[in-house]
Amino acid sequence: MLDPFLAEARALDAADPLAGFRDDFVITDPDTVYLDGNSLGRLPKATRETLRQAVDAWGGDLIDGWHAWLPVGREAGDVLAGVLGAEPGEVVLSDSTSVNLYKLAVAALDARPGRDVIVTDDDNFPTDRYILEGIAAARGLEVRRVGADIDEGLRTEDVEAALDDRVALVCLSHVAYRSGALADLPAVTAAAHRHGALVLWDLCHSAGAVEIGLTAADADLAVGCTYKYLNGGPGAPAFLYVRRDLQDVLVQPIRGWFGQTDQFAMGPDYRPPPTIDRFLVGTPPMLSGLAALEGARITARAGIGPVAAKARTLTDYALRLADAWLTPLGFRVATPRDPARRGSHLSLHHPAAWQLCQALKAERVVPDHRPPERLRLGFAPLYTRHTDLHTGLTRLRDIAATDRHLTFPIIPQGLT
Amino acid sequence: MLDPFLAEARALDAADPLAGFRDDFVITDPDTVYLDGNSLGRLPKATRETLRQAVDAWGGDLIDGWHAWLPVGREAGDVLAGVLGAEPGEVVLSDSTSVNLYKLAVAALDARPGRDVIVTDDDNFPTDRYILEGIAAARGLEVRRVGADIDEGLRTEDVEAALDDRVALVCLSHVAYRSGALADLPAVTAAAHRHGALVLWDLCHSAGAVEIGLTAADADLAVGCTYKYLNGGPGAPAFLYVRRDLQDVLVQPIRGWFGQTDQFAMGPDYRPPPTIDRFLVGTPPMLSGLAALEGARITARAGIGPVAAKARTLTDYALRLADAWLTPLGFRVATPRDPARRGSHLSLHHPAAWQLCQALKAERVVPDHRPPERLRLGFAPLYTRHTDLHTGLTRLRDIAATDRHLTFPIIPQGLT
Known part of the structure; x- marks a missing residue:
């Protein structure tokens, strides 16, 4: 049976009025889920x-x-x-x-x-x-x-x-x-x-x-x-x-x-x-x-109106995945739940946030780490799909559930 | 008979240890004499x-x-x-x-x-x-x-x-x-x-x-x-x-x-x-x-040693051309004559400096204008040849001698 979250992501993407904008960007590795567009946005083809x-x-x-x-x-x-x-x-x-x-x-x-x-x-x-x-x-x-x-x-x-x-x-x-x-x-x-x-x-x-x-x-x-x-x-x-x-x-x-x-x-x-x-x-x-x-x-x-609207559906969707999959694994949502009180990224607290970031990168999901003990996931509305969030958070859930992140070095001195 | 200044320029270029560096730069119009590398240097091919x-x-x-x-x-x-x-x-x-x-x-x-x-x-x-x-x-x-x-x-x-x-x-x-x-x-x-x-x-x-x-x-x-x-x-x-x-x-x-x-x-x-x-x-x-x-x-x-040495031969050569050709036409050298007291550009005072700049550009020599009433000619040592200076100053002399610059607009308000 299809995961209902995946079905929902596909439906949201199919109805996304900004879906076509993803084609305006250079995407060299379609298997990578890039959730750090809030650190460095992607390269536009026109640029x-x-x-x-x-x-x-x-x-x-x-x-x-x-x-x-x-x-x-x-x-x-x-x-x-x-x-x-x-x-x-x-x-x-x-x-x-x-x-x-x-x-x-x-x-x-x-x-x-x-x-x-x-x-x-x-x-x-x-x-x-x-x-x-x-x-x-x-x-x-x-x-x-x-x-x-x-x-x-x-x-x-x-x-x-x-x-x-x-x-x-x-x-x-x-x-x-x-x-x-x-x-x-x-x-x-x-x-x-x-x-x-x-x-x-x-x-x-x-x-x-x-x-x-x-x-x-x-x-x-x-x-x-x-x-x-x-x-x-x-x-x-x-x-x-x-x-x-x-x-x-x-x-x-x-x-x-x-x-x-x-x-x-x-x-x-x-x-x-x-x-x-x-x-x-x-x-x-x-x-x-x-x-x-x-x-x-x-x-x-x-248009900033449609962009902001998509930021809300992306963060809302990711929050629900986090509630369902990650909270039981020791994560805490560290972003306001009210959509009128947040931007376009989601912060997740976890004591092993640094190791989880390294493990995610090894499995081709690019998050960011922010001390203390937070994963920061950015959802750039112009090129991020709900299915990307499904993929990325699935990988995060599976890493945390199987402790795969524990094989990565702990946080370096100076970044605690 | 060959102009002795041209013969000298060719000899200086032939002996120039930096001559090969000109090939490191993109030069799209070899007929243009670019004397404004001291405002914006040329594009290196490697860049x-x-x-x-x-x-x-x-x-x-x-x-x-x-x-x-x-x-x-x-x-x-x-x-x-x-x-x-x-x-x-x-x-x-x-x-x-x-x-x-x-x-x-x-x-x-x-x-x-x-x-x-x-x-x-x-x-x-x-x-x-x-x-x-x-x-x-x-x-x-x-x-x-x-x-x-x-x-x-x-x-x-x-x-x-x-x-x-x-x-x-x-x-x-x-x-x-x-x-x-x-x-x-x-x-x-x-x-x-x-x-x-x-x-x-x-x-x-x-x-x-x-x-x-x-x-x-x-x-x-x-x-x-x-x-x-x-x-x-x-x-x-x-x-x-x-x-x-x-x-x-x-x-x-x-x-x-x-x-x-x-x-x-x-x-x-x-x-x-x-x-x-x-x-x-x-x-x-x-x-x-x-x-x-x-x-x-x-x-x-x-090496800055060879670069600075070439700057001295370029400015010295241009100064002698200016003395011979331009001073009689109403120009005044507005740069120190002692090579130990100058950089790599030459300033020429003339009451019609703005018009002369425009006329030079129309004849594919690129100088700069600096108020009051100065043409500024920059000699970037890595790609400027003595023959370029000969060509550029020949055109300047001929423009001034025939008053061709007088057909160009006078200096705009605000740049006097």
């Missing part, structure tokens, strides 16, 4: 061709290639604006997420003189925490850490309780990198605004996975990467968002020539334009930037 | 293949590709160390030149508490000036600008006169972006050290063009781009150099996770390693980074 042409343009057009390359950051920004629920001219590619977080955090703090507190949460992504602590140390500010549940994420009321008129900036991840818990972006933004603070969102794990609605939420500032669900390629440039009315108010601290009015006039004084361009710094890496643009276009074409 | 393989690795290896990609910044850094006269472990690829300049300038200022002056020169590249002014404004410091001659460059004695025990940081370009004038890096460094200041060099226009000798000069800090003479491709990641004994003393301000000990342990506190890695920030753009590595390898293989 392979775009990069071939870009390399030829470098060789053939030489310096004149820049006529086509200079607008790429803005072009990608406008494509991403559609994915993020923002307006054209509010988003641009620039630097890395970390550098952008620094730029916008400092700009926001400068715009709230007299306030001396940054609010973040203790479950925030490492680079966010380190950068905020560094800025606070340099400026003599207090970092107020909201307690966030490592599995259930951040509660809006806990953020609200941390707000007062000393708070200049609230900086949080929209989707938590471990649990996949989704913060309530509109509610947190509104609460911060009531206290006169600005909010800077890290969208790395939500861009291309959930509907963000920056404009609808009157969001102030955001950053995020393009190499996860947006399929921009390894280390592709990050994006930053600044709401239009803040653009000529905020001045970012790294005053590079790409953020200068009439850049090539090379004038004596820094005069940033009143646009998103003032948040640019130096010469952007164009090969990686072109890949970011091409990748973002696919999500834009699919 | 075209490296990028094809990297795109395939993204598609096929997916997240596992990072095992090969993570070390690229250090690998490129070690290759570049040889080109810059530094030691392995003192150089790494990271971010853009502008971001690196910011990081190292702030780190240096933090290491000189109580001092409140930054010394730079008024001829420094725009991004350097803007960034230093921004840092100074944020910290309440004074920027002391040394007067530099726009054609002859910076005099060491003028830098020395600006030094006192208030100076925390001296930040200068090694080769001036307009004139090509070469600052005396060892002498300026020694003078700054006598006053207890640190020196941060911008090597954008000297890396891959002249012998820099960072270790020999006991240089403190440096940054530079890889997309000019180092042929790393459009916007390829920049490099930064920190002398080894300063590495565990300096803390840079953007505390990203790539600058963290045991990065993937994602620990609670920022603990930067005592190495060059602490100057990294976020996830690096790998396609552009691999191109930077491949490009740097060619200069390393050629």
Whole structure:
């Protein structure tokens, strides 16, 4: 008899309006179940061709290639604006997420003189925490850490309780990198605004996975990467968002020539334009930037609504498999069960998570490991099928049930 | 009768020990004389293949590709160390030149508490000036600008006169972006050290063009781009150099996770390693980074000694052509005549420089324009022949002699 979960997966895939998008990606090993598209998204076929042409343009057009390359950051920004629920001219590619977080955090703090507190949460992504602590140390500010549940994420009321008129900036991840818990972006933004603070969102794990609605939420500032669900390629440039009315108010601290009015006039004084361009710094890496643009276009074409809907059916399906198969084997679901409270990945706690990850890879399922003791399974909606989840979780169940993971080395020092 | 200058060019090319390196580059239009390799270097053939393989690795290896990609910044850094006269472990690829300049300038200022002056020169590249002014404004410091001659460059004695025990940081370009004038890096460094200041060099226009000798000069800090003479491709990641004994003393301000000990342990506190890695920030753009590595390898293989020697014969030859052909037509050489005082480009002042640039491009010579009223001709030693300079300057002479440039539009507003 056919496993009813498999029958369901096949039915879900047959009804999937995004099913055709899988063909837009290079898939060299169809037997591998890739559940790490939230670390590095797959290679789009169009990007392979775009990069071939870009390399030829470098060789053939030489310096004149820049006529086509200079607008790429803005072009990608406008494509991403559609994915993020923002307006054209509010988003641009620039630097890395970390550098952008620094730029916008400092700009926001400068715009709230007299306030001396940054609010973040203790479950925030490492680079966010380190950068905020560094800025606070340099400026003599207090970092107020909201307690966030490592599995259930951040509660809006806990953020609200941390707000007062000393708070200049609230900086949080929209989707938590471990649990996949989704913060309530509109509610947190509104609460911060009531206290006169600005909010800077890290969208790395939500861009291309959930509907963000920056404009609808009157969001102030955001950053995020393009190499996860947006399929921009390894280390592709990050994006930053600044709401239009803040653009000529905020001045970012790294005053590079790409953020200068009439850049090539090379004038004596820094005069940033009143646009998103003032948040640019130096010469952007164009090969990686072109890949970011091409990748973002696919999500834009699919539409973030259908993409987010598929993320919900994928995570829901995987959760039910986990309940049925994995919980009895000592796993614990470490992601919120409410679909309105999660992104597009599932976190599973297990004391032998590291060994289970290695065993899964040996059996051609690619998960990720996040300390402490979590397997992280990412479901990139554009190319992940429900049947992939069935296959992947079947292999995980069988490994755990037969202790096959115990033959793999235990977690290395430093990753505990 | 053969033009004696052409005969000389042919003889110089025939004797050129680097002549074979031209074959390492993609040259799609052999009739074009490309004199802008100091804005964007040519595409190496090896890079075209490296990028094809990297795109395939993204598609096929997916997240596992990072095992090969993570070390690229250090690998490129070690290759570049040889080109810059530094030691392995003192150089790494990271971010853009502008971001690196910011990081190292702030780190240096933090290491000189109580001092409140930054010394730079008024001829420094725009991004350097803007960034230093921004840092100074944020910290309440004074920027002391040394007067530099726009054609002859910076005099060491003028830098020395600006030094006192208030100076925390001296930040200068090694080769001036307009004139090509070469600052005396060892002498300026020694003078700054006598006053207890640190020196941060911008090597954008000297890396891959002249012998820099960072270790020999006991240089403190440096940054530079890889997309000019180092042929790393459009916007390829920049490099930064920190002398080894300063590495565990300096803390840079953007505390990203790539600058963290045991990065993937994602620990609670920022603990930067005592190495060059602490100057990294976020996830690096790998396609552009691999191109930077491949490009740097060619200069390393050629050896910076022979490369710099060829830069001298190229600039010397071009200067003599300019004296003979162009000065009588109203041009003025705007580059130092002493070969020990210049990099690998030649600047020519002419009131109609913009129109002359456009006319040259129409006749397949690619120069650059730099306000005010300068043509900038870059001679990338790895692929530029003396006969190319003969062809290019012949066309320039003939254009100017017959006023063919006057049919081109005058300089646009904003670029004067």
